[in-house]
Amino acid sequence: MSMVDQPVRRGEIPEPRFGFWRRSFAMVIKEFIQLRRDRVSFAMIVMIPVMQLLLFGYAINTTPRNLPTAVLLQEDSDVARSILKALENTAYFRFTREVHDVAEFDNLLLSGKVLFGVEIPRGFERAVRRGERPALLVAADATDPVAAGSAMSTLGVVAQTALEHDLFTGDPAAPPFEIRAHARYNPAASSRLNIVPGLVGTILTMTMLIFTALSVTREIERGTMESLLSMPIRPIEVMFGKIVPYVLVGFVQATLIVGIGVLLFGVPVRGSLIMLALLSTLFITTNLAIGYTFSTIVQNQLQAMQLSMMFFLPSILLSGFMFPFAGMPVWAQYIGEGLPLTHYLRIVRAIMLKGAALQNLEYDTIALFALMLLAMTIAVTRFRRTLD
Amino acid sequence: MIAAPVSAPEIAIDVHGLSKSFDGREVVHDLSMQVKRGTIYGFLGPNGSGKTTTIRMLCGLLTPDSGEGRCLGYDIRRDADKIKRQVGYMTQRFSLYQDLSVRENLEFVARLYGMRDPQGAARDMISRLGLSGREQQLAGELSGGWKQRLALGACTLPNPQLLLLDEPTAGVDPKARRDFWNEIHALAAEGLTVLVSTHYMDEAERCHEIAYIAYGYLLAHGTVEEVIAKSALSTYTVTGDQLHTLQDQLAGKPGVDMVAPFGTSLHVSGRDKAALDATIAPWRDDKGLHWQHSEPSLEDVFIELMTRSKDNFQ
Numbered sequence: 112m113s114m115v116d117q118p119v120r121r122g123e124i125p126e127p128r129f130g131f132w133r134r135s136f137a138m139v140i141k142e143f144i145q146l147r148r149d150r151v152s153f154a155m156i157v158m159i160p161v162m163q164l165l166l167f168g169y170a171i172n173t174t175p176r177n178l179p180t181a182v183l184l185q186e187d188s189d190v191a192r193s194i195l196k197a198l199e200n201t202a203y204f205r206f207t208r209e210v211h212d213v214a215e216f217d218n219l220l221l222s223g224k225v226l227f228g229v230e231i232p233r234g235f236e237r238a239v240r241r242g243e244r245p246a247l248l249v250a251a252d253a254t255d256p257v258a259a260g261s262a263m264s265t266l267g268v269v270a271q272t273a274l275e276h277d278l279f280t281g282d283p284a285a286p287p288f289e290i291r292a293h294a295r296y297n298p299a300a301s302s303r304l305n306i307v308p309g310l311v312g313t314i315l316t317m318t319m320l321i322f323t324a325l326s327v328t329r330e331i332e333r334g335t336m337e338s339l340l341s342m343p344i345r346p347i348e349v350m351f352g353k354i355v356p357y358v359l360v361g362f363v364q365a366t367l368i369v370g371i372g373v374l375l376f377g378v379p380v381r382g383s384l385i386m387l388a389l390l391s392t393l394f395i396t397t398n399l400a401i402g403y404t405f406s407t408i409v410q411n412q413l414q415a416m417q418l419s420m421m422f423f424l425p426s427i428l429l430s431g432f433m434f435p436f437a438g439m440p441v442w443a444q445y446i447g448e449g450l451p452l453t454h455y456l457r458i459v460r461a462i463m464l465k466g467a468a469l470q471n472l473e474y475d476t477i478a479l480f481a482l483m484l485l486a487m488t489i490a491v492t493r494f495r496r497t498l499d
Numbered sequence: 500m501i502a503a504p505v506s507a508p509e510i511a512i513d514v515h516g517l518s519k520s521f522d523g524r525e526v527v528h529d530l531s532m533q534v535k536r537g538t539i540y541g542f543l544g545p546n547g548s549g550k551t552t553t554i555r556m557l558c559g560l561l562t563p564d565s566g567e568g569r570c571l572g573y574d575i576r577r578d579a580d581k582i583k584r585q586v587g588y589m590t591q592r593f594s595l596y597q598d599l600s601v602r603e604n605l606e607f608v609a610r611l612y613g614m615r616d617p618q619g620a621a622r623d624m625i626s627r628l629g630l631s632g633r634e635q636q637l638a639g640e641l642s643g644g645w646k647q648r649l650a651l652g653a654c655t656l657p658n659p660q661l662l663l664l665d666e667p668t669a670g671v672d673p674k675a676r677r678d679f680w681n682e683i684h685a686l687a688a689e690g691l692t693v694l695v696s697t698h699y700m701d702e703a704e705r706c707h708e709i710a711y712i713a714y715g716y717l718l719a720h721g722t723v724e725e726v727i728a729k730s731a732l733s734t735y736t737v738t739g740d741q742l743h744t745l746q747d748q749l750a751g752k753p754g755v756d757m758v759a760p761f762g763t764s765l766h767v768s769g770r771d772k773a774a775l776d777a778t779i780a781p782w783r784d785d786k787g788l789h790w791q792h793s794e795p796s797l798e799d800v801f802i803e804l805m806t807r808s809k810d811n812f813q
Contacts, residue, residue, distance in 0.1 A: 333596075333597065334590070334592045334593070336594075337560065337594050338588070338594035338653075341558050341583060341586070341588040341590075342583060342608065342612070343611070343612065344611055345580075496579075497559070497560055498555060498560050
């Protein structure tokens with residue numbers, strides 16, 4: 112063979128000195144270059160700690176103030192105004208609604224639009240002046256005992272001091288009226304009752320997001336996307352194909368969590384189980400659609416995981432799962448309204464603990480639906496049909 | 500099979516002036532080609548020459564920056580969806596689902612194309628491919644040759660009119676390669692048009708027509724004989740002793756465009772016959788060497804085209 116006529120002398124390639132360090136250094140350089148190219152991962156390195164700090168630092172308030180309160184005023188009198196003023200001065204109550212009948216009062220509490228309701232009965236002032244020590248009702252939504260607790264604890268002081276400037280005859284040691292506090296839905300103030308339904312939503316958010324967030328990037332990374340795109344399939348079909356199986360998975364998960372909550376923790380399901388199942392399915396689908404949207408935006412699986420975490424974190428912190436929603440500053444509440452978990456928490460707590468029906472939950476149901484459609488629209492338009 | 504539009508009954512692929520750039524680098528430049536129905540059209544060229552990009556533009560996976568054309572009579576820009584229904588595309592890298600079994604992969608494709616009996620179609624294809632007994636095996640666990648057969652099976656399953664095969668036999672053993680080509684010829688005999696890209700010269704010679712593309716430019720096309728004839732390359736085959744020394748001495752001399760060893764012989768080629776003859780004259784009398792003027796091989800032609808295009812375009 113002509114090639115072998117002049118054999119090339121190829122010596123063995125020797126092990127270099129400090130080989131371990133050289134190779135490690137090469138690896139470090141390579142990883143840095145890759146990290147620098149991966150803009151999203153790079154941004155997350157900064158974003159995640161900053162976001163956590165800001166959220167924990169500012170948004171979270173375990174003794175929430177200015178809680179939305181409805182007033183059912185059966186009479187308009189000086190005494191009633193003094194008492195309302197005193198309640199407001201505690202800084203816990205903020206009167207957002209004035210209602211005129213008991214049904215409206217109950218509905219506001221049931222739907223979670225207010226956390227408290229104050230009812231001043233007819234003939235209250237007269238009874239006070241006569242020294243009859245009449246009772247006024249403060250009803251609290253105690254599904255979240257943390258949110259309701261501090262506010263409820265101030266009621267005794269209010270009763271003592273509200274009317275100290277209005278001069279009345281009678282025993283100065285005894286308060287001139289009585290406040291009857293009524294902790295609705297969770298009279299024992301058990302946080303377990305509040306947390307278990309919340310966990311249904313939190314766990315579903317995490318698992319559902321990750322299932323679909325990886326779906327499109329996985330196809331791209333394994334090279335199967337090229338085949339898939341060369342076949343006659345449309346973006347919306349790809350999306351449904353990837354969402355539907357996990358709706359079933361999510362439904363099984365939800366059933367498990369609710370089942371354990373009822374059997375082990377004694378959490379009641381006071382409302383309709385069918386309604387709970389239907390709205391849970393809506394919530395599951397919304398999360399899957401959001402996860403899928405992420406996977407059409409990111410370039411690899413790592414980014415998909417990071418984006419999911421980035422979404423999951425505010426979902427836990429700003430939805431009212433961990434900390435009372437009403438206690439957060441307004442800007443944080445606006446972010447919270449954009450998270451499906453916020454709406455689902457209201458739904459699942461209302462159905463399980465308060466026995467709410469669909470007409471009490473119209474707003475949150477529509478919000479979930481809108482978030483789902485928004486995510487799906489973005490996903491379908493973002494889906495790259497070519498390899499350009 | 501769905502009847503093709505009447506506009507181009509004889510021509511399966513008819514594209515003009517296709518260009519495509521990625522990040523400012525032009526990968527395909529002003530490419531025009533025509534492929535007749537029922538032929539096997541070989542697409543040759545070095546790595547990175549734009550073969551894959553061209554194939555992807557033909558089946559709608561990439562949008563050309565400029566140029567236009569028809570694939571099976573459908574506009575490649577507007578009718579990508581219709582083209583996709585008629586075209587089977589076998590990707591360079593195995594792109595079926597590794598975590599699905601042979602049967603599940605085929606049934607997936609059959610369902611995607613809306614075939615009436617996906618299970619039956621998959622079963623038929625498994626026996627046609629000779630994969631019976633392996634249908635439960637995961638695609639990722641198949642050997643290279645079987646993966647390639649499965650991929651071919653998957654893209655022919657919906658009965659396409661055009662097959663686009665991107666280096667289908669890369670890394671496959673000679674026996675499997677031969678079987679594969681027999682299958683391709685059988686499919687072409689059934690009326691299927693096949694566009695196949697390859698590096699292998701022996702495969703190029705199995706094609707009805709070939710095109711050579713380098714650095715994004717289509718440099719030659721026609722039948723193998725036409726491409727060789729058009730090259731105007733003079734080639735000498737030299738046998739004898741010390742060919743390696745001779746190769747070193749001739750390389751880069753005037754008139755010598757290419758010197759390449761072929762087994763026990765050396766091919767010396769040049770475009771300018773007179774200059775070549777003048778340069779080699781001193782060695783022609785060497786008793787230890789036997790010189791013979793011969794037809795250039797397809798490989799000679801391609802390597803020469805590639806070197807020339809490199810000078811022109813790079």
